[in-house]
Amino acid sequence: VSTTSIRRAGAGIEPVQGGDLLSVPGINGAVAACGLYGTDRDDLALIVADAPRTAAAVFTTNRVAAAPVRLSRERIRARPSVRSVVINAGNANALTGPAGEAAALAMADRTEAACGGPSFVMSTGVIGVPLPVDDVLSGIDRAAKRVSGEAGPSIARAVLTTDTTAKTCAVRVAMGEGPRTVTVGGVAKGSGMIHPNMATMLAVVATEQPVDARSLQRLLRRVVDRSFHEISVDGETSTNDTVLLLAGPADHPSPLREGDERFDRLEDAVLHVSRDLAAKIVADGEGARKTLQIEVTGAASEVEARMVAESIARSVLVKTALAGGDPNWGRILSAAGNAGVAIDPSRIELKLGDEIVFRNGEPVDIRAELTERLFAPEFVRARLDLRQGDHRATMLTTDLTKEYVQINSEYTT
Amino acid sequence: VSTTSIRRAGAGIEPVQGGDLLSVPGINGAVAACGLYGTDRDDLALIVADAPRTAAAVFTTNRVAAAPVRLSRERIRARPSVRSVVINAGNANALTGPAGEAAALAMADRTEAACGGPSFVMSTGVIGVPLPVDDVLSGIDRAAKRVSGEAGPSIARAVLTTDTTAKTCAVRVAMGEGPRTVTVGGVAKGSGMIHPNMATMLAVVATEQPVDARSLQRLLRRVVDRSFHEISVDGETSTNDTVLLLAGPADHPSPLREGDERFDRLEDAVLHVSRDLAAKIVADGEGARKTLQIEVTGAASEVEARMVAESIARSVLVKTALAGGDPNWGRILSAAGNAGVAIDPSRIELKLGDEIVFRNGEPVDIRAELTERLFAPEFVRARLDLRQGDHRATMLTTDLTKEYVQINSEYTT
Numbered sequence: 001v002s003t004t005s006i007r008r009a010g011a012g013i014e015p016v017q018g019g020d021l022l023s024v025p026g027i028n029g030a031v032a033a034c035g036l037y038g039t040d041r042d043d044l045a046l047i048v049a050d051a052p053r054t055a056a057a058v059f060t061t062n063r064v065a066a067a068p069v070r071l072s073r074e075r076i077r078a079r080p081s082v083r084s085v086v087i088n089a090g091n092a093n094a095l096t097g098p099a100g101e102a103a104a105l106a107m108a109d110r111t112e113a114a115c116g117g118p119s120f121v122m123s124t125g126v127i128g129v130p131l132p133v134d135d136v137l138s139g140i141d142r143a144a145k146r147v148s149g150e151a152g153p154s155i156a157r158a159v160l161t162t163d164t165t166a167k168t169c170a171v172r173v174a175m176g177e178g179p180r181t182v183t184v185g186g187v188a189k190g191s192g193m194i195h196p197n198m199a200t201m202l203a204v205v206a207t208e209q210p211v212d213a214r215s216l217q218r219l220l221r222r223v224v225d226r227s228f229h230e231i232s233v234d235g236e237t238s239t240n241d242t243v244l245l246l247a248g249p250a251d252h253p254s255p256l257r258e259g260d261e262r263f264d265r266l267e268d269a270v271l272h273v274s275r276d277l278a279a280k281i282v283a284d285g286e287g288a289r290k291t292l293q294i295e296v297t298g299a300a301s302e303v304e305a306r307m308v309a310e311s312i313a314r315s316v317l318v319k320t321a322l323a324g325g326d327p328n329w330g331r332i333l334s335a336a337g338n339a340g341v342a343i344d345p346s347r348i349e350l351k352l353g354d355e356i357v358f359r360n361g362e363p364v365d366i367r368a369e370l371t372e373r374l375f376a377p378e379f380v381r382a383r384l385d386l387r388q389g390d391h392r393a394t395m396l397t398t399d400l401t402k403e404y405v406q407i408n409s410e411y412t413t
Numbered sequence: 414v415s416t417t418s419i420r421r422a423g424a425g426i427e428p429v430q431g432g433d434l435l436s437v438p439g440i441n442g443a444v445a446a447c448g449l450y451g452t453d454r455d456d457l458a459l460i461v462a463d464a465p466r467t468a469a470a471v472f473t474t475n476r477v478a479a480a481p482v483r484l485s486r487e488r489i490r491a492r493p494s495v496r497s498v499v500i501n502a503g504n505a506n507a508l509t510g511p512a513g514e515a516a517a518l519a520m521a522d523r524t525e526a527a528c529g530g531p532s533f534v535m536s537t538g539v540i541g542v543p544l545p546v547d548d549v550l551s552g553i554d555r556a557a558k559r560v561s562g563e564a565g566p567s568i569a570r571a572v573l574t575t576d577t578t579a580k581t582c583a584v585r586v587a588m589g590e591g592p593r594t595v596t597v598g599g600v601a602k603g604s605g606m607i608h609p610n611m612a613t614m615l616a617v618v619a620t621e622q623p624v625d626a627r628s629l630q631r632l633l634r635r636v637v638d639r640s641f642h643e644i645s646v647d648g649e650t651s652t653n654d655t656v657l658l659l660a661g662p663a664d665h666p667s668p669l670r671e672g673d674e675r676f677d678r679l680e681d682a683v684l685h686v687s688r689d690l691a692a693k694i695v696a697d698g699e700g701a702r703k704t705l706q707i708e709v710t711g712a713a714s715e716v717e718a719r720m721v722a723e724s725i726a727r728s729v730l731v732k733t734a735l736a737g738g739d740p741n742w743g744r745i746l747s748a749a750g751n752a753g754v755a756i757d758p759s760r761i762e763l764k765l766g767d768e769i770v771f772r773n774g775e776p777v778d779i780r781a782e783l784t785e786r787l788f789a790p791e792f793v794r795a796r797l798d799l800r801q802g803d804h805r806a807t808m809l810t811t812d813l814t815k816e817y818v819q820i821n822s823e824y825t826t
Contacts, residue, residue, distance in 0.1 A: 064750030064758045095743055095758065097775025127743040128776045239747055316729065316813075317821060324822025330508055330540040334652055337477030345477045345508065362510025363541045400729075401822075402815040408730060409737025409814075 012174040013269050016183070019170025022152035023185040024206040026050040027246070029151040031158040034139035036090025036125065036132065042158035044139040047085040047204060048115045048147050053246040054210065054255065055082035055120070056217040058224045060241035066094035067104040068121040069240055075108075075118065080213040081250040084115035085204060087122040087159050088136055089189070094127035094239040103133040110137045114144035122202050122242050124189065125161055156187050159202060162407065163191040165284050169276040173269035175209070175262045182209045184269040188277035191284045201228060203243045203277055209266055210248030210255040218258060219267050220245045227274035231282045232313040232397045245270065282396045287404030290378050292322050294395045296336075298386040304341045305393035308384065311339035312395070319400035327368075327375035329357045332382055347387040352380070425587040426682050429596070432583025435565035436598040437619040439463040440659070442564040444571040447552035449503025449538065449545070455571035457552040460498040460617060461528045461560050466659040467623065467668065468495035468533070469630040471637045473654035479507035480517040481534040482653055488521075488531065493626040494663040497528035498617060500535040500572050501549055502602070507540035507652040516546040523550045527557035535615050535655050537602065538574055569600050572615060575820065576604040578697050582689040586682035588622075588675045595622045597682040601690035604697045614641060616656045616690055622679055623661030623668040631671060632680050633658045640687035644695045645726040645810045658683065695809045700816030704792050705735050707808045709749075711799040717754045718806035721797065724752035725808070732813035740781075740788035742770045745795055760800040765793070 016023050027049055031042040057076050059069050076082070086107050093100045104121050111119040123131070156166035170185035190201035211219070224243055248255070256263050282291055294312050299305035312318055315335035321328040329350055336343060346361035352374040356364050374380070429436050440462055444455040470489050472482050489495070499520050506513045517534050524532040536544070569579035583598035603614035624632070637656055661668070669676050695704055707725045712718035725731055728748035734741040742763055749756060759774035765787035769777050787793070 062750040063756045320821035337475040402818045405815045408733035
């Protein structure tokens, strides 16, 4: 699936070919196999910084948050600093009651003991099933003994569940006119719903640049809104979604702050890496063969722009039309009409690619072969101008295929 | 698909075997073929009352409302009375601009001239395609010449689009201790998305009982909330959804009003007919083989109960699990957690059938074969008690199958 249109690097941002989270100076890691899938695949990753790093995180809004989410959220609120991260695939440790709370805490404590703290826990996989905590703890011990700077690709594979491809990205960004550059690297997983119960999107992004904690959290909020919050595979937010951002040493005497021009450059680079990872998640969406980029402009507010874009991105009608290459643009307008926003059909304009298909309350008379051709590619772009204001929002979504239904209706325990 | 559990008649309500809208005294009709499908199938229905009837209607909340919706809504607000109804299938007359407005108005005028007014217009079918209005107008003329009391089954078939079965229901309800009964009859169509563009749910329900106009509109709102608003096939509201309720003659000197005990009996009967029609729409959902009834109890408010029930009913994860017979109750809880309601996972209780599967924040240890058996039947019942208050809501939804994707991704013009 092509996602080229959103992968353009900004000014002063250079991709690191084959780079990942461990391209960032001072970040190392390791993996281990704990048997959480009943096989010998690696299913646990440790990420270890040379010192406690200033950290910011964004978590799922799902009220049924998993034990690791509740633990990590509480800890990072109390102290925005992380030295070691433990991630397991194969079990989400969600809806697992007090035993799940104890398991998440044990993972945090063991990681802290083995790699230094503060630690941060992430889990993804089946929900409602007790985590085999002893297997995970011994996996942490084994991994901790082989932490190195070479583990980037192994970490990217160990955190996958139903994903078919590893998802990494790294860039270098110039921080001024001189030669000084800073690295931003990341790893993510996510592919729609994690068999058999849950969608989970996890991402860790890091940089060596010291940043003030409060500025870092605000930066991450803005970046997530324009990257991971702009994708939808199946319209569901999991119990475990977590994005963690690590900056330079937490005890740095003069961290970068909002307001500094170099801060904006760093933010651009973090946004670039996050958008790249988000696009890779969509492109690897369960059963997906095509991507639809929805741009809503001319909204009366940013909230309304996002509501309209999300309504279109969630629409199973739009997503099945995309799967079939059926240029039913009426479904896009109907989904927009269902967003709960007071749009005016007589003012809106809809473009597929660069062709206007609807304007002034009625269809534009263009040849059917043209609309078919506009809807056929792997990457389709729809632009809806509401002509009510100057706010905008973008969403990336996938087609809904029979393979998606197959993946999510199979029962295998 | 079985829907028996919601078809129980209330006290004093007797089903009319094989009954339909024309079982109601004074309601007649006819059909015609206008060629809107390019075939000779009947695609137009007239419903004609012996005199102007008090009328109430509920319309789609979609902001991209079709021309007939905008016309009928404006007219019934100005004057809550209807004598003749014209319904066409095969073309929704939606997103058709000023020509569509003129076409809807021409349909209303021709129906009024041929059958008496006030008239009411409904359309369903493809959107964004100009309505061949001359063909429709001549169909109205032909149908008007053969209006009779025998057309009930033909009307139920003429209004169908991708539906596979006609949907009718009629009951008699005792209005007091004596022998006096009143008839309530209805017809509906709807099957998820109408190929190729749109879901539309249309229903007409009638009774000969004279009812005060304001009381009738309030009755219909309550009934729709507990019937047509409790079903979801694909989570989308069409541009054309309309429910019309006709009561007795609009000029009756002493219509029934809210507060009268007989009014409550009538409301029960209208609710019974509406729920029966709604269940038939779900059972005929595109590609659907199974129905899930979701009951949310213990909510802090009715709005919150409905938000949770709707989030579950819309979840493609829940619907694909249902399709596969996969008892992934964790998906139900995750969807509940995504409803935007502050639920507390440590308090909620989830039942499949009569078995508790989740309580006190953790799974109940029951055999996998049992949960599989609970999720296997054509009619599955899930009950979620939030333990936060005493409000409740119910939703009926279908499974999401590969056939649904097939139906909605095929391109045929």
